[in-house]
Amino acid sequence: MKFLEVACLVILTVLVTDTLAENKPRKHKKYRRIHPVEKPTELAAEKDDKPIEVLPPMAAGVDMIDNRVPLTDPCLDVQCGAGMVCALDKDSEPQCVCIETCPEETESRRKVCSNTNETWSSDCSVYQQRCWCRNDDSRCKNDEYRHVHIEYYGSCREMPECKESEMADFPRRMRDWLFNVMRDLADRRELSPRYYEMEKDAESNMTRRWTNAAMWKFCDLDGHPPDRYVSRHELFPIRAPLMALEHCIAPFLNSCDSDDDHRITIKEWARCLELEEDDIEDKCDELAASDASTPEV
Missing domain, CATH: 3.30.60.30 (Wheat Germ Agglutinin (Isolectin 2); domain 1)
Incomplete structure (x- = not known):
């Protein structure tokens, strides 16, 4: 009898414990859900097949227009004459x-x-x-x-008349003046490389003294544009500075244009300076090409 009472007490205790356990709120272990970090470029690639254009830092805040063609001024490489x-x-x-x-x-x-x-x-x-x-x-x-x-x-002023004797001696004086100017420019390293070589050749070879100087000045003047002729206005760098000192310079240069077509050829230039035409060759194109490919002295 006592055994039965003890057994009933044990069973009753178990039932009460289970009931309390069911009614007691359970504590669940919390886990933090980690979301994968997605790169912006990867997201864009999933949403759109087009690749994302990454702008350089300096482009920030600047409107970008596709297919814009940069405009170049067509006049940049055009050289026009005086006036x-x-x-x-x-x-x-x-x-x-x-x-x-x-x-x-x-x-x-x-x-x-x-x-x-x-x-x-x-x-x-x-x-x-x-x-x-x-x-x-x-x-x-x-x-x-x-x-x-x-x-x-300057304003026009009356110039002394160039006498016949002065005009006769002017070609020699002009040749000497051209060579002296060429030599001074060479000494100051203001000649282009090819003309510098011509000046050194003239220094060592007296037969080339005047012809090299005459050729240098002709090619130097024939540049606006280079057409193997020296026009009257292209003679300005010679005529204008000398007019106040050499009253014969204007009639002398006018006489160089023997056919009066307002331009002087290399042969007319040679005759005017009383040089042999065959000694002066039209090498302006060759000299210009040589200068373009030769470093400065």
Whole structure:
């Protein structure tokens, strides 16, 4: 009997314990869910097959336009003569046209004297007038201005007459002057490499003394544009600085244009300086090509 009471007590205890356990709230172990970190480029690649364009740092905040073609000024490589400027025509093609307006000059030292013995306000006004006349523009004052050029800087003044004896001796003086200028430029390292070689050759070879100097100056003047002719206005670098000192320079240079076509050939240049034509060859193109491929001295 006592055994049965003990057994019933044990069973009752177990039942009570299970009941309490069921009613007691359970504590669940918490786990932190880790989400994989996705790279922006990988996300974009999943959403869109197109690759993402990564802009350089300097492009931040700048609007980028696809298929934009950079524009280049067609006039950059166009060289126009004196009194002309490059402009685009209706087809956007570059062309040289007469300059419309010259800067207004008020200083007397800007004035120039032309071969027509007229004083102009500036060199621009001389070249502009010549351009208008050559293009049959209504602003051309006189047809003779087709060949107008500058004689010297400053207002026109009366020049002494070049005597016959002075003109006869002028070719020799001109040859000596050209060589001396060439030698001075070589000493100051202001000649291009090929011309520097010509000057050294003239120093050591007296027969080349004058011919090399004459060839150097002709090729040096024939550059606007290089067409194997020296026009009257291309002679300006020689004529203008010497007019005040050498009153024979203008008639001498005019005499070099023997056929009066307003341009001087290499043969006319040789005859004018009283040199043998065969001794002076037209090597300007060769000299220019040589200078382009030779480093500076």
